[in-house]
Amino acid sequence: MGTTLIVLLRAAIAFVSILVVCRVLGRTQLSQMTFFEYVTGITIGAIAAGITIDLSVRPWPLYVGLLAWGGLTMATQYIALKSRWWGKMLDGEPVVVVQNGELLERNLGLVRVPVDELTSMLRDKGVFDIGRVEFAVFEPSGKLSVLKRSQHRPVTPADLDLPTAYEGMGIELVVDGEVMEQNLRRLHLNRAWLLHRLREQGIDSPEHVFLAVLDTKGQVYVDRYQDRVEHLVDMSDYPGPN
Amino acid sequence: MKGRLLKIAYFSVPVAAVLLSILALNSGPLLKRMAGPAREIPALITEVSTLVAADRWTEAMDRAASVDQRWERIRTWLASSSDAQDLKGFEVALSELRGALEATDRQQVKIIQRRLTAFWAEIGS
Numbered sequence: 001m002g003t004t005l006i007v008l009l010r011a012a013i014a015f016v017s018i019l020v021v022c023r024v025l026g027r028t029q030l031s032q033m034t035f036f037e038y039v040t041g042i043t044i045g046a047i048a049a050g051i052t053i054d055l056s057v058r059p060w061p062l063y064v065g066l067l068a069w070g071g072l073t074m075a076t077q078y079i080a081l082k083s084r085w086w087g088k089m090l091d092g093e094p095v096v097v098v099q100n101g102e103l104l105e106r107n108l109g110l111v112r113v114p115v116d117e118l119t120s121m122l123r124d125k126g127v128f129d130i131g132r133v134e135f136a137v138f139e140p141s142g143k144l145s146v147l148k149r150s151q152h153r154p155v156t157p158a159d160l161d162l163p164t165a166y167e168g169m170g171i172e173l174v175v176d177g178e179v180m181e182q183n184l185r186r187l188h189l190n191r192a193w194l195l196h197r198l199r200e201q202g203i204d205s206p207e208h209v210f211l212a213v214l215d216t217k218g219q220v221y222v223d224r225y226q227d228r229v230e231h232l233v234d235m236s237d238y239p240g241p242n
Numbered sequence: 243m244k245g246r247l248l249k250i251a252y253f254s255v256p257v258a259a260v261l262l263s264i265l266a267l268n269s270g271p272l273l274k275r276m277a278g279p280a281r282e283i284p285a286l287i288t289e290v291s292t293l294v295a296a297d298r299w300t301e302a303m304d305r306a307a308s309v310d311q312r313w314e315r316i317r318t319w320l321a322s323s324s325d326a327q328d329l330k331g332f333e334v335a336l337s338e339l340r341g342a343l344e345a346t347d348r349q350q351v352k353i354i355q356r357r358l359t360a361f362w363a364e365i366g367s
Contacts, residue, residue: 020259056327
């Protein structure tokens with residue numbers, strides 16, 4: 001019982017602390033992770049695991065290690081932001097691996113990516129013929145950016161000189177039955193206006209709404225808790241748990 | 243006003259969480275310094291040794307039992323901030339102390355008293 005309590009207490013401490021450290025470090029840990037950030041993430045995770053279950057050592061030095069790794073990572077992120085040279089040192093630089101349909105073997109060697117892996121990454125981007133690539137750039141995050149030759153890119157309204165309307169982004173008015181008062185205020189609207197728009201759709205209270213979004217054309221999209229789909233499509237072909 | 247409070251909470255809650263974690267992980271030394279069962283343990287260990295030197299074995303056994311009781315009350319709290327080996331070492335030494343008292347072995351009591359004091363200094367530090 002004693003050990004269970006200790007592990008629970010330490011888990012709570014490690015959980016809260018790692019949550020704070022990750023929030024402070026920002027989103028780069030998830031999205032544009034470089035190899036350095038990947039290693040940092042693993043190390044911080046390993047230290048947090050140590051705090052939780054390694055009862056053979058005092059947790060305080062591990063906790064100092066966790067804060068130190070968090071602090072050092074934040075410092076290097078800050079330095080990389082302020083100094084371009086340091087940024088390149090820490091995160092590396094993008095490397096062109098295909099130019100005008102030509103594979104650049106020397107650069108491929110620099111990023112140590114075998115040609116099979118490159119062709120696989122190109123296929124993942126919808127490119128099955130290297131000759132159609134104008135540029136392929138290996139990013140520091142390990143992702144491949146591909147610019148197809150202009151004759152192989154999809155036609156856009158701009159290519160055809162077609163006028164297009166501004167679309168913008170929808171703004172949430174109700175989320176999970178709760179009215180987003182702050183968003184209404186930003187739009188110079190009020191609750192009475194919202195209730196009126198909901199009533200137009202046969203809804204008498206926001207509590208029945210799972211999501212309501214106002215688009216830039218003034219249309220309100222509403223999703224109710226009670227779905228009105230008569231025949232739900234079941235994709236499952238397996239009766240057990242997913 | 244509510245927005246301002248939420249903004250303050252946005253920054254103060256994580257800071258408070260980290261400060262509380264630091265406090266919890268250092269609760270061992272704090273607990274040892276504060277008044278209460280933890281603070282009485284080293285004095286009781288010394289008292290056991292003194293009573294044994296004066297051949298007052300029954301009283302020494304009572305004091306050893308008091309150490310046991312106090313230890314049980316604070317063990318979990320100390321464990322959250324201490325090395326498990328130090329805790330185990332202290333508990334084994336406590337058992338040895340009971341054995342040495344039952345055997346009325348003065349020399350062993352003295353050795354174990356030193357060991358208990360050393361472990362006590364290590365716990366949570």
